[in-house]
Amino acid sequence: MIVVTGATGNVGRPLVRALVEAGEQVTTVSRGASARPGVRHVRADLTRPESLTPALEGATALFLLASGDFTANNGAALGAVLELARDVERVVLLSSQGVGTGRHAPDLEEAVTRSDLEWTVLRPGGFASNSYAWAGTIREQRSAAAPFADVALPVIDPDDIAGVAAAALREAGHGGQTYVLTGPEAITPRQQVAAIGDAVGEPVRFVELSRAEARAGMTAFMPEVIADATLDILGTPTADEQRVSPDVERVLGRPAGSFADWAARNAAAFK
Numbered sequence: 047m048i049v050v051t052g053a054t055g056n057v058g059r060p061l062v063r064a065l066v067e068a069g070e071q072v073t074t075v076s077r078g079a080s081a082r083p084g085v086r087h088v089r090a091d092l093t094r095p096e097s098l099t100p101a102l103e104g105a106t107a108l109f110l111l112a113s114g115d116f117t118a119n120n121g122a123a124l125g126a127v128l129e130l131a132r133d134v135e136r137v138v139l140l141s142s143q144g145v146g147t148g149r150h151a152p153d154l155e156e157a158v159t160r161s162d163l164e165w166t167v168l169r170p171g172g173f174a175s176n177s178y179a180w181a182g183t184i185r186e187q188r189s190a191a192a193p194f195a196d197v198a199l200p201v202i203d204p205d206d207i208a209g210v211a212a213a214a215l216r217e218a219g220h221g222g223q224t225y226v227l228t229g230p231e232a233i234t235p236r237q238q239v240a241a242i243g244d245a246v247g248e249p250v251r252f253v254e255l256s257r258a259e260a261r262a263g264m265t266a267f268m269p270e271v272i273a274d275a276t277l278d279i280l281g282t283p284t285a286d287e288q289r290v291s292p293d294v295e296r297v298l299g300r301p302a303g304s305f306a307d308w309a310a311r312n313a314a315a316f317k
Contacts, residue, residue: 047072048073048106049108050062050109051098052075052140053074053080054078055111056204057140057208057211060204061208063082064209072086075088075098076089076090094123095126096130098127105134106136107137109140110127110137111139112124112139112141112142128161132163134163136163136215139154139167139168140207143227144169146169149278150275155167155224167223168224168225170202171202172199173201173207174204174229174309175204175312176201184239188250190242190250190253191254192252192255192260193260193280195254197283198288199232199280200228200289202229202302203302203308206294209294209298210293210298227291229304230301230302230303230304237305239252241305245306245313245316246317257281
């Protein structure tokens with residue numbers, strides 16, 4: 047039995063699909079409704095680790111997110127989850143590339159790597175699905191606004207993250223590994239918007255925001271410190287943050303999918 051937390055998210059949904067299609071028994075965990083009909087679901091809140099107990103009965107592997115909830119309580123909840131999961135054979139942690147580049151604290155990764163469990167850490171860069179933030183204005187006005195129009199980053203398709211996670215949960219040979227996950231090439235916000243235009247079959251106008259304008263919008267729904275760190279990455283990325291990693295291809299035996307492929311597959315969201 048493989049337990050998937052965050053099962054309704056951009057990575058959780060394709061991960062559950064991949065595991066089910068591979069014939070695995072899966073238990074999904076989220077605060078709300080089931081991520082997939084017909085799959086065992088447990089409603090739980092990871093900040094209350096005891097609520098996860100029913101999901102872990104008979105579990106052999108666990109997929110965990112390094113969520114803001116864990117960060118908020120200095121990782122205490124994550125430590126409690128790992129204690130509850132002490133009989134699980136493998137744990138795969140969805141972390142962030144920012145841990146490796148020093149943008150984010152390593153506390154949550156260290157809690158996992160110090161445990162007695164066989165662990166694998168995934169460090170993805172920016173998600174292609176972050177472009178859903180433009181969906182409303184693209185549908186209504188055929189326009190999208192973002193800062194740093196021509197700064198390129200190798201954003202990754204969440205389905206590729208899910209593919210690597212599925213491999214690490216199901217297969218031997220990934221224990222003790224930290225995988226940096228990126229797309230196959232760096233792409234700018236302007237190029238992303240153009241790719242979405244190609245996917246929907248109509249041109250989409252790009253509007254460049256100043257950093258201050260972007261920050262004002264972001265702080266309406268996220269803490270200022272996270273908004274500032276995100277803008278630092280988007281505007282002044284390090285060489286490591288712009289570098290394409292080979293780890294998706296190394297694990298899956300194929301190149302990572304491009305942003306254009308992601309946009310074509312998800313064009314309906316922007317039409």
